[in-house]
Amino acid sequence: MSRKNKVKIFKIILTIAVLAIFVGLIIYLFPVMKNLSTLEGQVAFKEKVEASGIWGLISLFGLQVAQIFLIIVPGEPIEILAGMCYGGIWGTVFIMVSACIISTVIFLLVRKFGKKFVCDFCDAEKIAKIENNKLFQNPKKIEMIFLILFLIPGTPKDFLVYMAGLLPIKPIRFILISTFARFPSVITSTLAGENFVVGDWKKGVILYIAILVVIAIIIFIFNKFDKDKIAKRAIKSIK
Numbered sequence: 535m536s537r538k539n540k541v542k543i544f545k546i547i548l549t550i551a552v553l554a555i556f557v558g559l560i561i562y563l564f565p566v567m568k569n570l571s572t573l574e575g576q577v578a579f580k581e582k583v584e585a586s587g588i589w590g591l592i593s594l595f596g597l598q599v600a601q602i603f604l605i606i607v608p609g610e611p612i613e614i615l616a617g618m619c620y621g622g623i624w625g626t627v628f629i630m631v632s633a634c635i636i637s638t639v640i641f642l643l644v645r646k647f648g649k650k651f652v653c654d655f656c657d658a659e660k661i662a663k664i665e666n667n668k669l670f671q672n673p674k675k676i677e678m679i680f681l682i683l684f685l686i687p688g689t690p691k692d693f694l695v696y697m698a699g700l701l702p703i704k705p706i707r708f709i710l711i712s713t714f715a716r717f718p719s720v721i722t723s724t725l726a727g728e729n730f731v732v733g734d735w736k737k738g739v740i741l742y743i744a745i746l747v748v749i750a751i752i753i754f755i756f757n758k759f760d761k762d763k764i765a766k767r768a769i770k771s772i773k
Contacts, residue, residue, distance in 0.1 A: 557592050583619045585710060590619060591628070598632045599713070602640070602692045610723050625724035626717070633714040633720075637695045640707060644699025652696045664697050673702040678712060681771025684715030685749060691716065718749050 583590055597612050616625035644651055652661055664670050670679065680703065683689045691712070698708045722745040728740065 549600075551596065555583050555597055555600075562584045590766050594619070594628065597634050598629065599636055599742065600694065602633070611643070613720050613723030614727035614730070617724030618731045619727075622721065622725040622728040625727060626721050629720050629724065630713055630716060631717055634709065637712045638705075641699050641705060644696060645705070649700060652700060656693055656696050661697065661700075665700060670697075670701055676701055676703045677707055680708065680711050681715050684712055684717060685752070718745055722746060 568746070586593075594612070594616060595724065598606055598613075599610075601609050601612055613625070613629050616629050620628060649661070680694065680698065681699060683694055695712060722741065725741045725745075726739065
């Protein structure tokens, strides 16, 4: 069997696994999720999550593994689910630790197997676009570029995890940046999830918007003093 077919089968299996876990979680949690607007429903939801024990954590971790490997699966629903199940703080800790482990594994696999491994999971044209961009090949600017891109909500962070292994960035620096720069994006989703559980939908949405505004202000200030327009050029390159 060719490498291409093996990868295709792996992706199919991973996709089926993701769907199975999602369906399983919905079936398991739906009876109590539909009553989250009531105090009794909120208590029942918490009890359901606690009763799942380690299997709940394993299921959530499995979803995140699949989400990062498949790339096309958005991370926000998983982050919101983590917030609903384990609260804003512990949900954030869980997501960031999981992301750190998965990103490290992918980065090391790319460094070991090279561009072929990246091409198995990412679009070849996008890979070439980044590789041929002098901005991403500059060792002095690459860390700042990754910091900016990981801070901005909505950027293809999982794609960047794959690309990092092909770029001139030190492993430890990349792992630290890719882990901690996710914080603003992750905390917005987990806090929203935490508030959804207690029926405070408005507060969850307000918190989400407030943190996004803070991030936008930080990016605006950076762009104001960024004479080389690093942020704009980097964002344009990954679109």
